[in-house]
Each structure stands twice: as structure tokens, then as C-alpha cells.
Amino acid sequence: MTINRFAKSAAIKQVLVYYDGPQLVLLESDRGYPMLAVSVERPDFGYAMFAAEIVGNQLEKYLQGKADLNFVFRSATVRRLYFFDLSREAQAHVTLVRATSAEAENEDYYPLPGIFARSHTHPLQEEATKGEGTQRFLIDGKWEATDFSGFYGKIADTYALMYISRGLGAVSATEVDKIFLRDSILEKNWQGGGSYASFYGGMRGRARTRHPLRVSGIEYHSPGYIEVVGNTAVLLGVNDSVSSVIKDHAQISKVYKAVYRALKQDGLLRADKGKSFSTDAAEAYTLKQASRLAGMVGLHNVSFILEACENNVVVFAKVVLSFSRRIRDLARFYVEGRVKAG
Known part of the structure; x- marks a missing residue:
């Protein structure tokens, strides 16, 4: 079995912050990793989202309030940073576009420091409440x-x-x-x-x-x-x-x-x-x-x-x-x- 070096698509799990549209979304990449994506401005996309594929315990730290959203994105290497266009996609899945090194260095794409999970307008739902x-x-x-x-x-x-x-x-x-x-x-x-x-x-x-x-x-x-x-x-x-x-x-x-x-x-x-x-x-x-x-x-x-x-x-x-x-x-x-x- 071959594991893709890069993710190509992701499934949307839940919108965590919604103000006039999704601002923060939780996803799962086709490689099995959780992802967080924030709304950004990008002229060639109708509704651009900047996403980070997360490894280790960074998601857990964020959800527990032990790290802010900026830290999670900064912890991701360039090979785990992506964009997708929410306006072009089906409701449940999105196609990922890898971020370039120059885009990964663009400060405008990163969430501001000080944003924690307590700011969610839609608290994380459990996928398996049964049991x-x-x-x-x-x-x-x-x-x-x-x-x-x-x-x-x-x-x-x-x-x-x-x-x-x-x-x-x-x-x-x-x-x-x-x-x-x-x-x-x-x-x-x-x-x-x-x-x-x-x-x-x-x-x-x-x-x-x-x-x-x-x-x-x-x-x-x-x-x-x-x-x-x-x-x-x-x-x-x-x-x-x-x-x-x-x-x-x-x-x-x-x-x-x-x-x-x-x-x-x-x-x-x-x-x-x-x-x-x-x-x-x-x-x-x-x-x-x-x-x-x-x-x-x-x-x-x-x-x-x-x-x-x-x-x-x-x-x-x-x-x-x-x-x-x-x-x-x-x-x-x-x-x-x-x-x-x-």
C-alpha cells in the first residue's frame, strides 16, 4: 500500500466558526490527518480557505485551549499547507491545492495570534456519541x-x-x-x-x-x-x-x-x-x-x-x-x- 506524499482532497467534518460564511473549518485529509482551514482573501478563488494538515498533538492542544490557532498553523511545514475553494466544491469534500513556499511565507494567510477554541461559534461535535x-x-x-x-x-x-x-x-x-x-x-x-x-x-x-x-x-x-x-x-x-x-x-x-x-x-x-x-x-x-x-x-x-x-x-x-x-x-x-x- 502506498501512502501519498501530499494530500489531494479532504472531507469537511464541521464548521467551527461561522460569520457571514465559514471562517474556520475542521476537515480530515485523504491521508487520514485532521486539518484546520481559515477563510482568506485570494483573487483567483471564489471563497478561499487556507488549510493546515495537522500531525502530533497540535489539534488536541488547540481544542483544549493550550495553544492558539496561529500556533497550529505556524507548526505546520510547507508540505502540509494547502488552499481550497469552498465555492467550487461539493458540500462534504474539497480538492486541495498545495501552497507554494512563497505563499507559506505570506503573513496575510495566517490567523491572528490569540484566537483560541473558546471562540468557536459551533463547538466541536462528537462523531460517535453513541456508547x-x-x-x-x-x-x-x-x-x-x-x-x-x-x-x-x-x-x-x-x-x-x-x-x-x-x-x-x-x-x-x-x-x-x-x-x-x-x-x-x-x-x-x-x-x-x-x-x-x-x-x-x-x-x-x-x-x-x-x-x-x-x-x-x-x-x-x-x-x-x-x-x-x-x-x-x-x-x-x-x-x-x-x-x-x-x-x-x-x-x-x-x-x-x-x-x-x-x-x-x-x-x-x-x-x-x-x-x-x-x-x-x-x-x-x-x-x-x-x-x-x-x-x-x-x-x-x-x-x-x-x-x-x-x-x-x-x-x-x-x-x-x-x-x-x-x-x-x-x-x-x-x-x-x-x-x-x-
């Missing part, structure tokens, strides 16, 4: 700000990847969903923490546009609670994964160490994704153990994830290990007695 539910985590003991952010961060990471992986095996799964995961995996070097942070940031952004996870309440009195809203099945899946890690800790730890050692022995832990195992036997062993680990920690549709890795066992093993670590870190809060199911 939405609330999950309450009861907390106790001493909690620092870093504990709250760390706990929620691990929930958000595992929720996002589990949401996407669960969907890959559904009848309704689209080729775009599979391409998105594949592209998100393959564009990382998988040599260190930056690759993992960027990967999970992208997964969060994808889930955010489909069925977002959000905090609906926090109360800290010791005891208190953290309450989140998201897809019920996925939240239950995260809980089941945590329970499995606690219940079968020794066995899961054993398999985790087996995968870790296999990568370490061949010098692959921090190696570029282009590196491979020294023998076919080592590769086959690692694939078997990583697949087993994925099942033990609740990562669904392993064959699709392996396919998204282009059957690169080194990358596949690193993805599975990263997910396992996040579930393990969540489980630690339970084992310490600081969290229990609400």
Missing part, C-alpha cells in the same frame, strides 16, 4: 500536580491507541484509519522518547476528533475523584487491561522482559527503525512474544497493528512495549492504593 459514558476514578493519599497530569496522561495515551486499535477490526473500519496508523508509526524513528511522545500525541489527536476523552470533574479532598467522559467500551477496556496487569503481573512482566531482552541483545532498543534482527530465529521469537504481550495487556487487532508497522517486528515490538509500560504505570496507582474504580 459515551462516564468513568470515575476514586483517589486517595497525597497527590501532587504531576501525579494528576501523569495519571490522566497515561489514561489518555492508552485510551487513544486502544480506541484506534479496536476500530481496526470493525466492519466499519476505513482504509483511511489504517493508513493513518501506518503513517503515524512509520514516520517515527523509534530511537527514543521523542518518537513515543509524538506517536501518542498523534493518537490522542485522532481520538480527539472521533470520540474524545475529556475530564468532566476533579475533586481532591483525600478521598476525592477524577471523572472522565469517553467511549464506554474503550474505557472499560482500559480498566480491564489495568486489572490484567495487576492480576497477572508476574507473567506479564516475564513476557515484557523477554521482548525487551530480545531487542537489547541485538542492540535494537535505541536503534533506527531500519535496523533488523541478527537472525530470523530472533525475529520470529520476538514477534511471538510481542504478540503474546499485546494480548495480555488488552491491545486489540494485533495483526492490523503489525501490518501498520509494515511487518517490521522491531517497530511492532517497541509499540507493544510502550503500550504495556503505560498500562503498567496506571496499574501502579491502584497497587499503591491511591486509585480504585468508582
Whole structure:
């Protein structure tokens, strides 16, 4: 399967700001990335929109009010900037025209600083409200700000990847969903923490546009609670994964160490994704153990994830290990007695 180097079209998901016409629009490119587009002046277009294809967690940061719209557009490279003419297109899809380097440097096209998501006239609709539910985590003991952010961060990471992986095996799964995961995996070097942070940031952004996870309440009195809203099945899946890690800790730890050692022995832990195992036997062993680990920690549709890795066992093993670590870190809060199911 070939992934286009550039997007050619995009589907309109929702108009976010409307004043005498769409001013800010959320789209999804044919490469599976979210896009934001703002209305601009361009003489050769009837209703010109300037669009940025978004990678990583930039969309999530914008929607959460942690970055303004100008930042999102400035963060996009020239190869991810496009125009389209809203007056020439069907209601649901648009044809993209790549921005030139000169156009990317034109300050007139960029939104002004200080525009945040709170300015939306039409708040983001959830595409999949069916199955939405609330999950309450009861907390106790001493909690620092870093504990709250760390706990929620691990929930958000595992929720996002589990949401996407669960969907890959559904009848309704689209080729775009599979391409998105594949592209998100393959564009990382998988040599260190930056690759993992960027990967999970992208997964969060994808889930955010489909069925977002959000905090609906926090109360800290010791005891208190953290309450989140998201897809019920996925939240239950995260809980089941945590329970499995606690219940079968020794066995899961054993398999985790087996995968870790296999990568370490061949010098692959921090190696570029282009590196491979020294023998076919080592590769086959690692694939078997990583697949087993994925099942033990609740990562669904392993064959699709392996396919998204282009059957690169080194990358596949690193993805599975990263997910396992996040579930393990969540489980630690339970084992310490600081969290229990609400």
C-alpha cells in the first residue's frame, strides 16, 4: 500500500466558526490527518480557505485551549499547507491545492495570534456519541500536580491507541484509519522518547476528533475523584487491561522482559527503525512474544497493528512495549492504593 506524499482532497467534518460564511473549518485529509482551514482573501478563488494538515498533538492542544490557532498553523511545514475553494466544491469534500513556499511565507494567510477554541461559534461535535459514558476514578493519599497530569496522561495515551486499535477490526473500519496508523508509526524513528511522545500525541489527536476523552470533574479532598467522559467500551477496556496487569503481573512482566531482552541483545532498543534482527530465529521469537504481550495487556487487532508497522517486528515490538509500560504505570496507582474504580 502506498501512502501519498501530499494530500489531494479532504472531507469537511464541521464548521467551527461561522460569520457571514465559514471562517474556520475542521476537515480530515485523504491521508487520514485532521486539518484546520481559515477563510482568506485570494483573487483567483471564489471563497478561499487556507488549510493546515495537522500531525502530533497540535489539534488536541488547540481544542483544549493550550495553544492558539496561529500556533497550529505556524507548526505546520510547507508540505502540509494547502488552499481550497469552498465555492467550487461539493458540500462534504474539497480538492486541495498545495501552497507554494512563497505563499507559506505570506503573513496575510495566517490567523491572528490569540484566537483560541473558546471562540468557536459551533463547538466541536462528537462523531460517535453513541456508547459515551462516564468513568470515575476514586483517589486517595497525597497527590501532587504531576501525579494528576501523569495519571490522566497515561489514561489518555492508552485510551487513544486502544480506541484506534479496536476500530481496526470493525466492519466499519476505513482504509483511511489504517493508513493513518501506518503513517503515524512509520514516520517515527523509534530511537527514543521523542518518537513515543509524538506517536501518542498523534493518537490522542485522532481520538480527539472521533470520540474524545475529556475530564468532566476533579475533586481532591483525600478521598476525592477524577471523572472522565469517553467511549464506554474503550474505557472499560482500559480498566480491564489495568486489572490484567495487576492480576497477572508476574507473567506479564516475564513476557515484557523477554521482548525487551530480545531487542537489547541485538542492540535494537535505541536503534533506527531500519535496523533488523541478527537472525530470523530472533525475529520470529520476538514477534511471538510481542504478540503474546499485546494480548495480555488488552491491545486489540494485533495483526492490523503489525501490518501498520509494515511487518517490521522491531517497530511492532517497541509499540507493544510502550503500550504495556503505560498500562503498567496506571496499574501502579491502584497497587499503591491511591486509585480504585468508582
